[in-house]
Amino acid sequence: MTPVIKLQNISKTFKSDVGKSTVALKNIDLEISEGEFFVFLGPSGSGKSTLLKIINGFEPPSSGKMTLRPDINLTDFSFIFQQFALFPWLTVRRNIELGIIARDFLKSDLERIVKTELKRMGLEKFAEAYPKELSGGMRQRVGIGRALAQKPKIIFMDEPFSELDSFTAEELRQELLKIWRDTKLTIIMVTHLIEEALDLADRIAIMTPLPGQIEKILTNNLPRPRNKRSPKFYRLYDEIYRLIKP
Amino acid sequence: MRKERIYQSRRHLLITLLILVVPFIFLLVFSRFINEITLGELLKDVGISFLRLSIAYFIAVSLGWLLAVSFYHGRRAIIALPLFDVLQSLPTFAALPLATYLWGPSGVTVILFLVVTIIWPIFFSIISSLKLIRRDWEEVVKMTKLRGLTYLKNFLWPVTFPALVTGSIVGLGEGWEALVATEIIVKVKTGLGQFFGLFVQNTTITALGILGFLIFIFSINKVIWLPLLEWSHRKMEE
Numbered sequence: 245m246t247p248v249i250k251l252q253n254i255s256k257t258f259k260s261d262v263g264k265s266t267v268a269l270k271n272i273d274l275e276i277s278e279g280e281f282f283v284f285l286g287p288s289g290s291g292k293s294t295l296l297k298i299i300n301g302f303e304p305p306s307s308g309k310m311t312l313r314p315d316i317n318l319t320d321f322s323f324i325f326q327q328f329a330l331f332p333w334l335t336v337r338r339n340i341e342l343g344i345i346a347r348d349f350l351k352s353d354l355e356r357i358v359k360t361e362l363k364r365m366g367l368e369k370f371a372e373a374y375p376k377e378l379s380g381g382m383r384q385r386v387g388i389g390r391a392l393a394q395k396p397k398i399i400f401m402d403e404p405f406s407e408l409d410s411f412t413a414e415e416l417r418q419e420l421l422k423i424w425r426d427t428k429l430t431i432i433m434v435t436h437l438i439e440e441a442l443d444l445a446d447r448i449a450i451m452t453p454l455p456g457q458i459e460k461i462l463t464n465n466l467p468r469p470r471n472k473r474s475p476k477f478y479r480l481y482d483e484i485y486r487l488i489k490p
Numbered sequence: 491m492r493k494e495r496i497y498q499s500r501r502h503l504l505i506t507l508l509i510l511v512v513p514f515i516f517l518l519v520f521s522r523f524i525n526e527i528t529l530g531e532l533l534k535d536v537g538i539s540f541l542r543l544s545i546a547y548f549i550a551v552s553l554g555w556l557l558a559v560s561f562y563h564g565r566r567a568i569i570a571l572p573l574f575d576v577l578q579s580l581p582t583f584a585a586l587p588l589a590t591y592l593w594g595p596s597g598v599t600v601i602l603f604l605v606v607t608i609i610w611p612i613f614f615s616i617i618s619s620l621k622l623i624r625r626d627w628e629e630v631v632k633m634t635k636l637r638g639l640t641y642l643k644n645f646l647w648p649v650t651f652p653a654l655v656t657g658s659i660v661g662l663g664e665g666w667e668a669l670v671a672t673e674i675i676v677k678v679k680t681g682l683g684q685f686f687g688l689f690v691q692n693t694t695i696t697a698l699g700i701l702g703f704l705i706f707i708f709s710i711n712k713v714i715w716l717p718l719l720e721w722s723h724r725k726m727e728e
Contacts, residue, residue, distance in 0.1 A: 281520075296657075297629075302629050302632060319635070323633050325629070326626075326689055329630050331644070331728060332725065333648040333726065342630070342636075343633075344634075345634065345644065346634055373728065376728055446709055
């Protein structure tokens with residue numbers, strides 16, 4: 245099957261104001277398939293967020309080539325942010341609406357889509373609330389709702405649960421898996437948590453820093469729902485840990 | 491889930507509006523004790539000065555906002571911002587006699603100089619707010635492809651509004667000061683500058699005039715600017 249995204253020899257170098265260069269990513273080659281839950285895993289400074297933003301189109305690469313399958317374009321992408329990135333001056337309803345407000349929808353269609361996402365994310369009662377009135381978990385639900393309202397084919401997630409407490413993060417992870425199963429989306433996520441990567445991913449790109457490189461791409465064949473206490477889970481955990489550990 | 495309002499209740503609005511009555515009571519009492527000037531003349535002077543300042547403010551705020559959103563980033567910023575910094579440092583009052591010579595002692599000259607005074611605090615305040623925009627908010631704008639009126643209404647205006655209010659408070663503070671000075675130097679026939687110029691040798695009237703002036707500025711701040719400032723900051727709370 246043709247991959248939805250293909251990266252060839254992608255590198256990224258940042259230049260500081262005084263002319264100093266830092267190589268954030270070096271020679272990344274990768275293919276991601278349709279419907280896959282793909283995770284970039286690595287410590288701070290391994291360039292995983294930069295890579296996510298290059299694939300998503302937020303950042304240009306310094307060199308290399310990215311190819312999208314012909315039926316995919318940048319409007320099929322959506323993004324879920326680490327710190328939610330909600331606009332505090334807009335209500336929950338308007339924040340979700342923001343995802344599609346620039347598209348040529350009839351007002352009734354727009355309202356229907358927003359209503360669907362409010363319901364899916366359990367936010368109906370909070371539609372007129374402002375982000376400051378919500379807990380972290382609820383805010384990320386708005387972020388997810390905003391992304392889903394765009395009806396994307398591929399969703400990018402930059403450490404979407406790292407700002408949440410462990411209970412809320414676990415609850416949202418399970419909801420995300422359900423959404424992924426229902427919608428058959430391709431999800432590309434960044435995390436620094438091995439357990440999270442093992443719980444969610446079909447494949448895990450293990451990244452190492454200085455410069456950011458893919459050390460190994462590991463296929464996660466653990467059956468779903470995944471048992472985090474199984475010996476196989478622990479074995480994979482240890483294998484990844486050994487690869488990441490400096 | 492209370493709706494964000496500028497005035498929190500009807501009582502708040504009523505009390506705030508009552509504050510606006512204070513300067514008029516002051517003017518009424520003031521004119522009773524001073525024989526040299528009638529209440530009508532006094533109101534006319536205050537009114538004309540206020541009108542000049544208002545016109546200058548609306549020009550300054552529109553121009554300042556447009557310049558700020560046009561020049562805050564990219565190559566344009568590298569060239570334009572140092573230029574604007576030099577421009578705002580120019581001692582414009584030095585050019586006032588020349589401007590009066592060229593355009594005569596008119597209200598237009600006063601308004602022009604007020605615009606030059608008020609625009610810079612507004613411009614730099616908005617520039618600063620735009621430079622501090624959260625990166626992920628900008629990425630949301632990219633992701634949602636906001637542009638045109640939708641971009642203006644849902645992002646650019648809300649994100650710059652608190653800075654616009656702060657810049658307006660500072661700009662108008664400087665504007666009130668420049669207003670009287672400009673009216674005196676230009677020697678226009680009406681306005682507060684003319685009033686203070688007329689009673690230059692009467693310490694009591696001048697002192698009472700300054701007091702009235704302060705009450706008026708305080709009232710405007712209390713009625714308009716402070717509630718707007720609080721409201722805009724509440725809207726930006728995360």
